[in-house]
Amino acid sequence: MMEGLGFFGLLAVIIVLFFLFLYYVPVLLWFSALVSGVRISLIQLVLMRVRKVPPSVIVRALIEANKAGINSIKRDELEAHYLAGGHVTSVVHALVSAAKANIDLTFQMATAIDLAGRDVFEAVQMSVNPKVIDTPPVAAVAKDGIQLIAKARVTVRASIKQLVGGAGEETVLARVGEGIVSSIGSSMSHKGVLENPDSISKVVLEKGLDAGTAFEILSIDIADVDIGKNIGAVLQIDQADADKNIAQAKAEERRAMAVALEQEMKAKAQEARAKVIEAEAEVPLAMADAFRKGNLGVMDYLKMKNVEADTSMRDAISKSPSDKPNKK
Incomplete structure (x- = not known):
C-alpha cells in the first residue's frame, strides 16, 4: 500500500516538474519560431521568462514581421519596448500595415507614437483611410x-x-x-x-x-x-428698452425732486405763517407794556378801536353786492 502511494507521489512530482520545464523552456514556441524562419535560441526564451517578458508576445511579433518582409526589427528592441510599457503587438501591426500601404514608418517612430499614448495602428489606418x-x-x-x-x-x-x-x-x-x-x-x-x-x-x-x-x-x-434669430433686431429692442428705462428713471428722479421742492416750499410757508403769528402775538404785549409805561392812554386806545371799526365799516360798504354772500 505504501509502495503504491509512493509511486503516485513520484509520478505527480515528475508531472509538475515537466510542466515547470515547459513553462520556463517553451520548446513548442521555439519550434514554431524555427519553422517560421525566426532565429531565436531556447536560452533567450528562458531569459525572457526571467525578465518578466512573455516570450509568446515577442515571438509572435517577430514571426508576423518576418512573414511581412520586415527583417529590421530586433528582439532586444521589442523587449525594451515591452518593458517600457508599450504595446508590441500594436506596433508590429502598424509597421506591417504601413509597409503594405507604402507609408514611411520606422520602428523608432512607431514606438515613440505608441509610448506617447496614441494608437499607432489606428493612426496608420486613418492615414490610409481618412x-x-x-x-x-x-x-x-x-x-x-x-x-x-x-x-x-x-x-x-x-x-x-x-x-x-x-x-x-x-x-x-x-x-x-x-x-x-x-x-x-x-x-x-x-x-x-x-x-x-x-x-x-x-x-x-x-x-x-x-x-x-x-x-x-x-x-x-x-x-x-x-x-x-435676428440678432440685430434683438439688440435694437434691448437698446430701446434700456433707453426707455433710463428715461423713466430720469423722469422719476425729476418728479421726486419736484415733490421734494414742493414740500420744502410748504415748509417755508408754514415757517413764515408761524413768524406772522408770533409777530401778531407780540402786539398785545407791546400795548400792555405801553400802558404800563404811560406811553399809551385809554383815550388813545379807544380812538384806535374806533378807527379799526370805521375801517371795517368802510370795507363792508365798499364791497359790491356780488361779493356779498347769498343768504338763503
Missing part, C-alpha cells in the same frame, strides 16, 4: 444681423510625422468652428452665405487650420446651414 469628423452646430452672425447656424464635416488624414506632440481632434474642431464664425461674420448678408455655402469652406481651408496638429485636413464640407 476619417470624417462632424462639427457641433456653430452659430455666427452676418453683418446684416441675422444669425446662421452651420454644421460642417471635416475630412482628416493622420499625419504620421506629427502624431508625437501634435494637437488632437478637439483642436481641429475648435479651429474649424472659429473659421466658420469668422467667415460668416465677414459676410455682408446672410443671403449670400445661404446661396453659396461653399464660400465658407474655401475661406476656412485657406487659413491652414491643420498646422501643428496630428492631422491633415483634406476637405471641409458644409453639411447644413439654418437661420437663427
